[in-house]
Amino acid sequence: MTLTDEEQKEVTKPVGLGVVGWLRWGWRTLTSMRTALILLFLFALASVPGSVFPQRNVDASLVARYYANDPVKAEWLDRFWLFDVFHSPWFAAIYLLLFLSLVGCVLPRTLAHLKEIRRKPPAAPRNLLRLPHHDEFTADLTIAEAAATLKKRRFRVETGPDWVAAEKGHLRETGNLVFHVALLVLLIAVGAGGLYGYKGNVLVVEGDGFANTVAAYDRYVPGASVSAESLEPFSFKLTDFQATYIGPGHEKVGQPLTFSATLSVKDAPGAAERVVDLRVNEPLDVNGTLTYLIGHGYAPVFKVTDGQGQVAYEGPVPCLTSNTSTYESECVIKVPDARPQQLAFLGRFLPSTLPVGEEWISVFPGAANPTVQVWPFAGDLGLDSGEPQSVYDLSAHKNLKPLGTMTVQPRPLAVGEALDLPGGAGKIEFTGVKEWISLQTTYDPGRMPALVASIAAVLGLVFSLTIRRRRVWVRMKDGRVTVGGLSRTEGSNFTDEFAEIVASLNPRSGVSDDR
Amino acid sequence: MTADTLATLSDQLILAAILLYLAAMVGYALELAFATRPAQVRELVASDGSTITETQEAEPVAWAMRAGRIAVGLTWVGWAANVTATLTRGLAVERWPWGNMYEFVVAMILAAVTVYLFMQLRYPVRFLGAFVSVIAAVGLGFSVRVLYTQAGPVVPALDSYWVAIHVTAAIAASGLFTVGGVAAALYLFRGSRGEGQSRLPALADLERIAHRVIVIGFPIWTFAVISGALWADKAWGRYWNWDPKEVWAFITWVAYAAYLHARATAGWKGKAALIVSLVAFGCLLFNLVGVNIFFGGLHSYADVN
Numbered sequence: 040m041t042l043t044d045e046e047q048k049e050v051t052k053p054v055g056l057g058v059v060g061w062l063r064w065g066w067r068t069l070t071s072m073r074t075a076l077i078l079l080f081l082f083a084l085a086s087v088p089g090s091v092f093p094q095r096n097v098d099a100s101l102v103a104r105y106y107a108n109d110p111v112k113a114e115w116l117d118r119f120w121l122f123d124v125f126h127s128p129w130f131a132a133i134y135l136l137l138f139l140s141l142v143g144c145v146l147p148r149t150l151a152h153l154k155e156i157r158r159k160p161p162a163a164p165r166n167l168l169r170l171p172h173h174d175e176f177t178a179d180l181t182i183a184e185a186a187a188t189l190k191k192r193r194f195r196v197e198t199g200p201d202w203v204a205a206e207k208g209h210l211r212e213t214g215n216l217v218f219h220v221a222l223l224v225l226l227i228a229v230g231a232g233g234l235y236g237y238k239g240n241v242l243v244v245e246g247d248g249f250a251n252t253v254a255a256y257d258r259y260v261p262g263a264s265v266s267a268e269s270l271e272p273f274s275f276k277l278t279d280f281q282a283t284y285i286g287p288g289h290e291k292v293g294q295p296l297t298f299s300a301t302l303s304v305k306d307a308p309g310a311a312e313r314v315v316d317l318r319v320n321e322p323l324d325v326n327g328t329l330t331y332l333i334g335h336g337y338a339p340v341f342k343v344t345d346g347q348g349q350v351a352y353e354g355p356v357p358c359l360t361s362n363t364s365t366y367e368s369e370c371v372i373k374v375p376d377a378r379p380q381q382l383a384f385l386g387r388f389l390p391s392t393l394p395v396g397e398e399w400i401s402v403f404p405g406a407a408n409p410t411v412q413v414w415p416f417a418g419d420l421g422l423d424s425g426e427p428q429s430v431y432d433l434s435a436h437k438n439l440k441p442l443g444t445m446t447v448q449p450r451p452l453a454v455g456e457a458l459d460l461p462g463g464a465g466k467i468e469f470t471g472v473k474e475w476i477s478l479q480t481t482y483d484p485g486r487m488p489a490l491v492a493s494i495a496a497v498l499g500l501v502f503s504l505t506i507r508r509r510r511v512w513v514r515m516k517d518g519r520v521t522v523g524g525l526s527r528t529e530g531s532n533f534t535d536e537f538a539e540i541v542a543s544l545n546p547r548s549g550v551s552d553d554r
Numbered sequence: 555m556t557a558d559t560l561a562t563l564s565d566q567l568i569l570a571a572i573l574l575y576l577a578a579m580v581g582y583a584l585e586l587a588f589a590t591r592p593a594q595v596r597e598l599v600a601s602d603g604s605t606i607t608e609t610q611e612a613e614p615v616a617w618a619m620r621a622g623r624i625a626v627g628l629t630w631v632g633w634a635a636n637v638t639a640t641l642t643r644g645l646a647v648e649r650w651p652w653g654n655m656y657e658f659v660v661a662m663i664l665a666a667v668t669v670y671l672f673m674q675l676r677y678p679v680r681f682l683g684a685f686v687s688v689i690a691a692v693g694l695g696f697s698v699r700v701l702y703t704q705a706g707p708v709v710p711a712l713d714s715y716w717v718a719i720h721v722t723a724a725i726a727a728s729g730l731f732t733v734g735g736v737a738a739a740l741y742l743f744r745g746s747r748g749e750g751q752s753r754l755p756a757l758a759d760l761e762r763i764a765h766r767v768i769v770i771g772f773p774i775w776t777f778a779v780i781s782g783a784l785w786a787d788k789a790w791g792r793y794w795n796w797d798p799k800e801v802w803a804f805i806t807w808v809a810y811a812a813y814l815h816a817r818a819t820a821g822w823k824g825k826a827a828l829i830v831s832l833v834a835f836g837c838l839l840f841n842l843v844g845v846n847i848f849f850g851g852l853h854s855y856a857d858v859n
């Protein structure tokens with residue numbers, strides 16, 4: 040189908056007067072194919088800044104870095120939602136207009152097509168020899184025979200007293216409409232997924248458990264219409280995590296090969312436990328709520344004894360990975376229960392330690408020779424002050440004093456070793472190594488509809504691009520048979536098929552038609 | 555054979571393929587330059603006053619035609635080297651041989667050459683060989699010099715059967731679009747020099763070639779984008795997150811859809827539509843190379859050293 044001249048005229052001239060006329064003109068303009076194309080282009084163009092500037096929903100820390108580097112520019116970019124392009128009002132405006140435009144163009148076309156499908160092929164024109172494809176021969180062919188031959192070729196056929204009209208290829212338009220409707224459904228499914236779905240992130244250390252409630256998440260992002268009670272009530276315990284890496288002797292030594300977390304999962308309170316091997320690309324599925332393994336790191340285990348000889352802390356401390364090729368990590372240990380003074384430590388965890396002169400580095404991400412360097416502090420942690428604090432940061436604590444002299448690179452502790460704190464403030468012992476995993480749980484009710492719509496879109500597209508519409512007419516008079524053909528899909532090659540059709544109609548051509 | 559031998563063999567076969575494509579290019583160029591003299595177009599005035607244009611084809615030059623046939627032979631041999639290089643790489647690493655940028659570009663070149671070779675079996679499109687072989691040689695050279703990565707395993711995220719589905723579709727579509735891009739570029743080049751003044755085939759033929767490959771490529775690209783979303787759903791827990799690679803795959807898709815619409819719109823068919831198709835091809839190339847180099851994002855682990 041081509042945009043016809045009348046359609047273009049209709050689009051460019053506001054017809055009539057008054058409000059109704061303008062509304063009609065607006066609607067026509069909005070739903071014209073050209074406007075849809077322009078909107079589609081705008082939609083694509085509008086997504087470009089989303090790939091140029093860091094996006095909050097993809098990586099918020101990159102946005103924070105942008106702010107740190109150039110606060111004035113960042114401020115301005117933020118004013119235009121350039122860090123949230125896909126949630127910005129101007130993106131939504133384009134999305135909505137495109138949606139309206141699609142509805143406006145698909146509805147009338149569908150109605151027209153439904154009528155068209157039920158219509159019989161039009162009667163034969165008087166002079167078939169004027170058509171782009173034509174031929175004639177003498178034979179005693181009956182109307183019924185000609186109709187049967189064309190029917191065998193899967194034409195829809197209509198007959199008259201001395202003519203046969205046949206048509207084929209409605210699937211082209213059907214496919215095209217299916218494609219466009221599928222796009223609409225896809226837009227709706229994506230929108231619904233955003234409204235009725237949720238996303239949560241949590242970090243779990245080996246040996247610990249998790250229950251799917253809003254409170255259990257470190258970060259929870261619900262859609263606008265999600266209630267906290269509707270979360271799927273599953274729970275699990277992380278019993279083990281294993282990572283393997285490329286060994287020495289390869290260009291990419293240290294590159295991860297496999298990650299595997301063993302979970303014992305209860306699908307609901309009181310349900311039987313099942314063991315799940317959670318891997319990248321293989322999420323845990325509990326009734327459509329999916330949990331993904333997206334990261335991992337180390338959690339060295341410490342035992343802190345305070346100045347009064349009491350054990351003030353014992354357990355794993357998840358560390359942030361500061362170097363992803365060696366898994367050198369940074370930890371903060373806060374011990375508010377320590378007496379007489381509260382204690383805190385900065386730690387640097389090295390999974391595969393190698394001394395280099397007076398310093399120590401990690402050379403491999405696997406825990407082949409784990410050690411931890413510890414910097415002790417004492418004073419008031421200020422946990423009662425009510426100010427928000429990060430578990431990964433000590434810099435906010437102004438009332439903490441370093442214990443003893445701070446060295447740049449203290450001698451690291453191996454597993455089982457302890458550091459006696461200066462002035463009888465106690466000791467810290469490095470007792471073992473655990474690993475943590477970070478998980479993302481998502482629930483998105485739009486997933487399946489979006490998938491079905493996508494498949495329908497591809498199938499519709501294939502039909503719309505490959506099927507050709509063509510018409511064939513046969514007229515008979517006194518033993519002379521004339522055949523005319525018309526391809527209604529411009530640019531397609533109908534000559535060969537037309538010749539075949541003529542040959543199969545002509546009993547003397549010797550072509551037997553077994554279709 | 556051990557994995558190391560296979561990997562080395564693969565590297566050597568790529569070098570062989572580059573040389574063969576270059577040699578083929580010379581043959582094609584000779585044929586293009588010398589096989590046919592530009593057709594003579596004469597306007598005759600018939601007795602009833604209407605004009606008839608008569609095109610007089612000059613006799614083809616035999617030796618130059620032979621150069622063209624030899625070039626096709628060389629392209630087939632280069633193609634065989636290219637196929638074997640990809641196969642041995644896959645055997646060496648025991649996975650699908652398109653897990654990083656180097657392997658991806660090698661496979662995409664292979665797809666483009668495959669499209670061309672099979673097209674010229676059915677249609678008279680040998681002239682495309684000159685341009686496809688240049689692109690193949692330059693593309694392989696670029697991937698060896700800039701993108702090369704030692705044969706080895708991939709990160710866990712890429713260790714998935716989705717590579718076979720999603721990346722294969724992307725490669726096939728890219729190969730088709732590359733041939734479409736060549737035909738479109740030739741159309742514009744030829745169009746700028748006026749009808750009848752060129753050794754290249756008629757504008758209408760170039761237009762048809764471009765349209766044919768893009769029409770096949772577009773649904774495959776659509777499928778590649780959708781299977782990518784399915785994989786993202788399996789790997790990251792969301793099927794679409796506007797990651798830069800996703801954004802540019804989408805932009806490419808929209809641009810090719812715009813080409814198809816433009817071609818179906820009165821007054822746009824021909825030059826204007828083909829310019830849109832070249833913009834789309836530019837987006838495809840940018841997504842392939844630019845996004846990995848300029849932007850971060852989850853896809854960027856298809857590492858470039």
Ligand code: HEM
Pocket residue numbers: 040041070071072075076079140141143144145215219222500503504807808811814815818
């Ligand atoms: C108001 C909105 C739209 C209208 C009125 C419209 C109209 C049409 C029409 C009439 C055709 C048939 C062309 C032909 O048969 O050659 C068509 C084909 C097509 N449309 Fe749309 N369209 C719209 C939006 C879209 C959108 C948003 C997309 C998505 C990218 C899209 C993708 C396609 C494709 C791929 C084809 C096949 C082109 C071909 O047949 O060569 N359309 N459209």
